[in-house]
Amino acid sequence: xxxxxxxxxxxxxxxxxxxxxxxxxxxxxxxxxxxxxxxxxxxxxxxxxxxxxxxxxxxxxxxxxxxxxxxxxxxxxxxxxxxxxxxxxxxxxxxxxxxxxxxxxxxxxxxxxxxxxxxxxxxxxxxxxxxxxxxxxxxxxxxxxxxxxxxxxxxxxxxxxxxxxxxxxxxxxxxxxxxxxxxxxxxxxxxxxxxxxxxxxxxxxxxxxxxxxxxxxxxxxxxxxxxxxxxxxxxxxxxxxxxxxxxxxxxxxxxxxxxxxxxxxxxxxxxxxxxxxxxxxxxxxxxxxxxxxxxxxxxxxxxxxxxxxxxxxxxxxxxxxxxxxxxxxxxxxxxxxxxxxxxxxxxxxxxxxxxxxxxxxxxxxxxxxxxxxxxxxxxxxxxxxxxxxxxxxxxxxxxxxxxxxxxxxxxxxxxxxxxxx
Numbered sequence: 001x002x003x004x005x006x007x008x009x010x011x012x013x014x015x016x017x018x019x020x021x022x023x024x025x026x027x028x029x030x031x032x033x034x035x036x037x038x039x040x041x042x043x044x045x046x047x048x049x050x051x052x053x054x055x056x057x058x059x060x061x062x063x064x065x066x067x068x069x070x071x072x073x074x075x076x077x078x079x080x081x082x083x084x085x086x087x088x089x090x091x092x093x094x095x096x097x098x099x100x101x102x103x104x105x106x107x108x109x110x111x112x113x114x115x116x117x118x119x120x121x122x123x124x125x126x127x128x129x130x131x132x133x134x135x136x137x138x139x140x141x142x143x144x145x146x147x148x149x150x151x152x153x154x155x156x157x158x159x160x161x162x163x164x165x166x167x168x169x170x171x172x173x174x175x176x177x178x179x180x181x182x183x184x185x186x187x188x189x190x191x192x193x194x195x196x197x198x199x200x201x202x203x204x205x206x207x208x209x210x211x212x213x214x215x216x217x218x219x220x221x222x223x224x225x226x227x228x229x230x231x232x233x234x235x236x237x238x239x240x241x242x243x244x245x246x247x248x249x250x251x252x253x254x255x256x257x258x259x260x261x262x263x264x265x266x267x268x269x270x271x272x273x274x275x276x277x278x279x280x281x282x283x284x285x286x287x288x289x290x291x292x293x294x295x296x297x298x299x300x301x302x303x304x305x306x307x308x309x310x311x312x313x314x315x316x317x318x319x320x321x322x323x324x325x326x327x328x329x330x331x332x333x334x335x336x337x338x339x340x341x342x343x344x345x346x347x348x349x350x351x352x353x354x355x356x357x358x359x360x361x362x363x364x365x366x367x368x369x370x371x372x373x374x375x376x377x378x379x380x381x382x383x384x385x386x387x388x389x390x391x392x393x394x395x396x397x398x399x400x401x402x403x404x405x406x407x408x409x410x411x412x413x414x415x416x417x418x419x420x421x
Contacts, residue, residue: 002201002208005030007060009039013193015201022047022056027063032204033074037098038145041082044098053086057100064101068178073204078169078182080116080146102180106173109157113150118143121164121257122184123250127239129160130203131170131181137199144169144184164254179207262390265383267354269315274300277313277349277383280390284410285403302347306404307411309345310336315383321350323368330376345411346378347418349386358384365417374415381410381418389420 003017005027010018011034019025021043027033047053064074083097099110120143124135135142148168152159161170161184172181181203186196264276274290278300281288286302286309300311312329314321326348333346348369353361364382365373373380389406396402406420 002031002204003029004032004034004197004200006034007036007040008043009034009036011193011197013197015197016193021060022052027060028066030067031072031208032200033064033067033072034200035074035076035101037076037079037082040101041079041098044082044084044096053084053096054094057096060101061103065103065176068180069176071177071208071210073178073207074180075200075204076180076182077185078114078144078146078148078171081111081114083111103175106175106180109150109153110148113148114146115149116146118145119163120144121253122169123162123164124160124246125162126158126160127242127246129158129172130179130207131160131172131183133202134183134199135161135170137195138186141187142184143187259394262387262394265351265387265390266358267351269317269351269354273315273351273383274313277311277386280386281311283390283393283403284406285400286407286410301344302410304407304411306407307345308342309347309379309411311347311349313349313351315351315354317355318353320352320363321348321365321369323366323372325350326369326372326376326378329378345413346376347381347410347413348373348378349381349383351383370417377414379410379413379416379418381413385418385420392421 001015004013004015005025006016006018007027008021016034017025017030021040044053047056068074079098081097081099083095085093085095097107097111099107102110122135122139122142122144124132124139126132144163146169147163148159148171151157151168152171152173156175157171157173159168159171161168163169169184170182172179261276262280264272265280268276278288278290281300281302286304288300288302290300300313302309302311310329310333312325312332314325316322329346329348333344337343348365350364352364361384365380369380372378393399393403393406409418409420
């Protein structure tokens with residue numbers, strides 16, 4: 001039976017021995033060591049001023065180096081870096097991070113490359129990697145908390161998982177006869193510990209078996225076993241099909257994410273709401289973009305053959321859209337006029353009562369907003385109405401007359417709450 005030790009965090013499994021970073025249990029009995037750098041950083045902060053932290057790291061680093069020299073496996077989540085500075089001898093200080101349990105060359109690479117960032121769009125880059133089963137078992141439940149800005153060194157490192165931007169979120173390093181593997185996190189509350197442990201053992205067992213075997217000499221390639229070439233051909237073909245299907249799956253997920261993002265119109269606020277409003281207007285046929293020129297900053301600038309508009313976007317948790325946002329729109333329209341010598345049409349887009357279902361929402365704009373918009377000739381649009389327009393355009397993607405009519409309604413809406421249909 002494989003011996004698994006979890007360092008610094010607890011896994012409720014009979015197959016795992018849980019010990020703290022400063023615990024008495026040695027790691028030297030382990031076949032597999034599990035490390036959670038975020039929890040390790042929390043532990044570091046608690047003892048940073050006690051003078052024992054450097055000694056603890058030295059102890060754990062030596063144990064891990066011994067394990068790796070003997071072909072064992074260390075599994076760590078890929079987490080944002082965290083560090084502390086501690087006294088080391090007289091008048092000297094050293095910096096320690098939550099990755100200082102590794103050899104300093106690997107620490108330098110990880111700490112210099114890791115960047116915080118979360119997401120769930122993860123793809124398998126190397127189907128043959130030993131930890132491909134981890135991805136295949138949990139692909140719908142994986143989430144990364146950090147990624148690497150730089151690729152791992154080719155002589156010892158291997159990136160096997162990437163995010164949507166192609167940045168590394170899963171990698172491994174061959175150290176001595178052993179392996180250090182970094183994996184993304186699993187969504188909390190979704191899985192039983194025994195299943196997680198079982199999959200990790202499935203990934204690690206072939207690695208440990210190889211560490212006990214003699215590496216085949218190069219000349220053995222000239223001595224094929226009957227049937228080997230046929231099976232190898234089949235394996236290559238299957239892997240190619242898997243890669244093709246994974247590419248299709250990745251593309252389908254990206255398309256799904258892009259499409260369902262329009263639902264943000266119904267409940268978002270701030271920059272996320274501005275982004276999806278901009279995307280919706282682009283679907284409508286506007287050239288829609290943010291503009292910052294000098295002191296002028298507008299949420300969205302619209303331009304089309306029908307005219308030009310300036311859009312301000314506001315989301316409110318549990319109330320109607322107030323006059324202050326319309327006053328701001330007035331100022332930016334006036335400032336834009338001084339810059340361009342032509343008045344753009346002002347449009348206030350609001351997502352009031354955003355956490356309620358659209359059918360439960362009250363009047364979207366206050367009476368002051370309605371009166372002021374009518375006096376100034378500004379248009380008022382709710383994101384719910386914009387969402388309905390988006391759904392109709394998506395159902396009729398080739399109907400340019402529909403999009404033209406929507407643009408005309410947008411830019412000819414003077415003092416009224418816009419209704420597209």
